[in-house]
Amino acid sequence: EAQVTQNPRYLITVTGKKLTVTCSQNMNHEYMSWYRQDPGLGLRQIYYSMNVEVTDKGDVPEGYKVSRKEKRNFPLILESPSPNQTSLYFCASRSRDTGLHDNEQFFGPGTRLTVL
Amino acid sequence: AQTVTQSQPEMSVQEAETVTLSCTYDTSESDYYLFWYKQPPSRQMILVIRQEAYKQQNATENRFSVNFQKAAKSFSLKISDSQLGDAAMYFCAYRRLSGNTGKLIFGQGTTLQVKP
Numbered sequence: 001e002a003q004v005t006q007n008p009r010y011l012i013t014v015t016g017k018k019l020t021v022t023c024s025q026n027m028n029h030e031y032m033s034w035y036r037q038d039p040g041l042g043l044r045q046i047y048y049s050m051n052v053e054v055t056d057k058g059d060v061p062e063g064y065k066v067s068r069k070e071k072r073n074f075p076l077i078l079e080s081p082s083p084n085q086t087s088l089y090f091c092a093s094r095s096r097d098t099g100l101h102d103n104e105q106f107f108g109p110g111t112r113l114t115v116l
Numbered sequence: 117a118q119t120v121t122q123s124q125p126e127m128s129v130q131e132a133e134t135v136t137l138s139c140t141y142d143t144s145e146s147d148y149y150l151f152w153y154k155q156p157p158s159r160q161m162i163l164v165i166r167q168e169a170y171k172q173q174n175a176t177e178n179r180f181s182v183n184f185q186k187a188a189k190s191f192s193l194k195i196s197d198s199q200l201g202d203a204a205m206y207f208c209a210y211r212r213l214s215g216n217t218g219k220l221i222f223g224q225g226t227t228l229q230v231k232p
Binding site (some may be wrong): 031033035040041042043044045048050056058088090092094097104105107109110112 | 161225
């Protein structure tokens with residue numbers, strides 16, 4: 001089954017304790033992204049990757065890191081989490097654009113993170 | 117910078133009735149995509165409908181249809197014959213045609229309640 005998986009689905013942690021949220025896709029997609037969802041703000045892109053070893057900042061990258069060592073994996077790293085990073089996080093992937101056809105973006109199930 | 121605005125935080129509809137969710141956006145681009153996503157309580161992001169800006173014809177998917185007004189930069193979603201399973205948060209989203217980031221810009225979301 002084609003899917004994007006994220007782990008963990010729920011996480012409660014404390015300020016300053018490093019954590020990693022994993023993301024993996026089995027569709028051989030080039031593009032992967034991380035979004036955070038906050039009430040009244042919708043989803044906002046944190047980081048994205050266009051292919052292996054190619055990553056760049058999205059709209060809200062402060063406090064986050066990513067890496068893309070393998071095509072299928074795109075982990076989100078919080079080196080020193082703070083309470084303002086309490087949010088719902090989504091990983092997404094899609095294949096490269098082909099002409100005018102839009103390739104659907106597939107979302108993971110979400111990770112609910114609480115930083116105390 | 118592109119923006120997407122959903123001015124209705126909450127809407128309600130009687131089962132079997134029709135409801136319209138509003139979305140406006142701002143962009144200087146002429147080619148782009150617009151989307152409506154559904155997020156049920158499971159938090160999964162589900163693509164409901166997609167519209168290519170270069171197409172004048174409004175997209176339809178079964179009970180879901182859009183009213184795309186390019187000059188007015190308006191993109192509303194009409195749900196006909198509403199069902200209890202339609203209750204969810206709905207997000208309007210925009211993506212540029214050019215560029216390869218695949219970034220989606222989301223509105224704030226509208227929570228739809230369906231009354232039996």
